[in-house]
Amino acid sequence: MPVRLLALIPVAVAISLALSAAVEAVALPLFLDTTGTILATALAGPSVGVAVGVLTSAVNTLRNPTFWPFVVIQIIVALYAGLAARAGLFRGLRTAVPAGLGLGVIASLTSTPISYFLFGCTTTGGIALTTALGRALGLPPLGACFFGSFVSDFGDKAVTFALVTSVLHALPRRTAARFPLALRAIGAA
Amino acid sequence: MRTRHPFTLLTLAAALPTLAWLLPAPAGALGTAAVAFGLAAAAGVRRVLVPAVVTAAPFWLFLFVLHDLPTTLAIGLRITTMVAGFVWLAAVLAPDRLVEAMVARGWSVTVAYVFAATLSAVPLFRARARRIVEAQRCRGLSPRGSVAKRLRALRALALPLLLSALHEVDERALALETRGLRSGARRTPLAPPPDPALERAARWALLLVCIAALVGRLV
Amino acid sequence: MNPLTLEGVEFHYPATEAPALRDVSLAVAAGEIVALVGKVGAGASTLLLVAADLAPRITGGRLTGTVRRRARSGIVLPTPWTQLSGMAFTVWDEVAFGPANLGWPGREIARHVERALERLEIAALAERDPATLSGGEVQRVILAGILAMDPDVVLLDEPTAELDPAGARALWRLVRVLAGEGKAIVVATSDLDAVPAVADRVAWLEQGAVRAMGAPDLLAEEATCEAGLGTTVAGVWRAAGLAAPYPLTVADAIQRWR
Known part of the structure; x- marks a missing residue:
């Protein structure tokens, strides 16, 4: 693996985990913990993205x-x-944004069974609360669990895709061109 | 346990939750949870055991709300094993020893690099993100207003962090290259941790126990 | 045979029209110190990256002309933080990062690391976590990490940027010692007042090309002073309306006054 892509991996993981501070500051129900994965993929392809996701x-x-079983989602x-x-x-x-919404649906469809069968849908505070809300609305357990995952994943992935798009366009062409996939991702090559 | 070989610590931390899910509930998970709490207590009551209990407690609450008692007990003990085992692992596993062990075992230097560099980059970027948030708070950032307004504020916080990080990737790559980091290079281990035969045997034994439990579960 | 020779080098970064280097020729002899001066963006950093075999190999882009390297080189980049390996949890291990990657035997690594720590006067920091060091300390650790690899060509990009005046003086003394051992040294610096005492030759870069090259006296000439690249003494002399030639150093100025 070229050393540039090697250096990208730790930085991308750190981005994913550092953005929670920004999310808390604006009090929005988001994770943004796949930002590094998506950004690394858009710059350098899915194999680098998978490495970032697994490490995150x-x-x-x-x-x-x-969080460990949800590594599947990152992949x-x-x-x-x-x-x-x-x-x-x-x-x-x-x-x-539509691409992100599509990913949100796929991600919540995948995380629901993991969350339900391994942890009884109690993985994170937010999802557990929305699941309890789903139950209160009269949904069956699995349905409530999907409701919980869907509410938290849907917006999150769309915002993440939008954020990555902003970054790719704000990046100077000279820098972007040093990554193998970047120009193609923004439709410039 | 800190002086044990890092691979032994990892094997133990992986075997405990594996067994908790494979062995018949709730007795199996009760056993693994007891072992995990024992390890955590031995590593330090206040530093390891208490955080483990505090991390595991909310799961019990939600399980209790969402499920009946046998399910709560079965899943709760599994999650508790996993939480206690990992909190213990994070406390006793020294990253530098793990990196040295990987290099000494002939792992690719790039794998060891990615692993170690991630562990050192995460606190660095967390601190940077907090500084950016603080700076923006001083200039009037507030967690109120419409969703659109807050999304714009989020973009203003995240963009500088991401762009500076990508700029840094370039400099990191140049610095690593000039200091000889190459895929496939044979790196000299600086201080390889000792790996006694007994520990190697213990790791194999744990693996066999897990396989036996899997077979027992499937048959 | 010179350890480093560039002939008619032109270099473009990827996706840029204007060249970062234009028709640059430079030969550096063993034991020689060449200082690169110029405004920000003049091409000094790029020239060092080309000399270090990092451009275009790592940066991408295209290079025409000839670059001949007859020896191993090490480069110290301007930002110290981004050069920490991230793989070392003590200063000792950080300095040993390069030698270990070269696969040297443990004893030889230890010898070179101890020597490099001593030379940079950071032996007391050996057990510290690099993440807890100040900017100046990190800069010294990085230079120690390069010297521990025992390069024949040492390339330095603004090596005194994070150092206090005493640290900068110590660094320039060390650079002279390294040259005395036969290392070829190219240093890009904006510490112009240090150049006369340190460098054997000065190359003035402008918009990617070598505008002038010669002895350090270059930094007291009318054209360099007009571009803001003269030494402080020469600049003051010129601003005071005193006659050319301008003195290069304080000692020169004192002599002229007498």
Whole structure:
């Protein structure tokens, strides 16, 4: 692996985990913990993205061990973002936001069974609360669990895609051109 | 336990939750949870055991609200094993020893690099993000207003962090290259941790126990 | 045979029209110190990256002309923080990062690390976590990490940027000692007043090209002073309306007054 992509991995993981401070400051129900995965994929392809995703989950696991099984989501995110980058969907918000919403649906469909069968849907405070809300609205347990995952994933992935698009366009061409996939992702090559 | 070989610590931390999910509930998970709490207590009651209990407690609350008692007990003990085991691991596993162990075992230097560099980059960027948030708070950032307004504020916080990080990737790559980090290079281990035969045997034994539990579960 | 020779080098960064270097020729002999001076963006950093074999290999872009390297080189970049390996949890291990990557035997690594720590006067920091050091300390650790790899060509990009005046003086003394050992040294610096005592030759870069090259006296000439690249003494002399030639150093000025 070229040394530039090697250096990108730790930085991308750190980005994903540092953005929670920004999210807390504006009090929005988001995670943004796949930002590094999506950004690394858009710059350097899905294999780098998968490495970033797996490591992000591993570091998260040191804080809260129940995050580990969700490494599957990070891998799916990297593969999906790889397709989106190849198709040039980061060329503008009009294409990036729908792509993010699509990822949100896929992510919540995947995380629901993991969350339900391994942890009884109690993984993180936010999801557990919305799941309890779902139950209160009369949904069956699995349905309530999906409701919880969906509410938290749907907006999150769309905002993340929009954020990555902003970054790719704000990046000087000279810097972007040093990464193999970046220009294609924003539809410039 | 801090002086044990890092691979032994990792194997133990991985085996505990594996067994907790594979062994029959709730007795199996009760056993693994007891072992995990024992390890945590031995590593330090206030520093390790108390954080483990505090991390595991909310799960019990939500489980109790969402499920009946047998399910709560079964899943709760599994999650508790996992939480206590990992909190223990994070406390006793020294990253530098793990990196040295990986290099000494002939792992690719790039794998060891990515691993270690991630552990040192995370606190660095967290601190940087907090500084950016503080600076923006001084200029009137507030967590109120419409969602659109807050999304714009989020963008203003995140963009400088991400752009400076990507700029840094470039400099990091140049610095690593000039200091000889290359895929496939044979790096000299600086202080490889000792790995006694007994510990190697213990790791294999743990692996066999896990396989046996899996077979027992499937048959 | 010179350890480093550039002939008619032109270099473009990826996705840029204007060249970062234009028709640059420079030969550096063993034991020689060449200082690169110029405004920000003049091409000094790029020239060092080309000399270090990092451009275009790592940066991308295209290079025409000839670059000949007959020896191993090490480069110290301007920002100290981003050069920490991230793989070392003590200063000792940080300095040993490069030698270990070269696969040297442990004893030889230890010898070179101890020597480099001593030379940079940071032996007392050996057990510290690099993440807890000040900017100046990190800059010294990084230079120690490069010297521990025993390069024959040492390339320095603003090596005194994070150092206090005493630290800067110590660094320039060390640079002279390294040259005395036969290392070829190229240093890009804006510490112009240090250049006359340190450098054997000065190359003035402007918009990617070598505008002038010669002895350090260059920093007291009308054209360099007009571009703001003269030494402080020469600049003051010129601003006071005193006659050319301007004195290069304080000692020169005193002599002229007498």
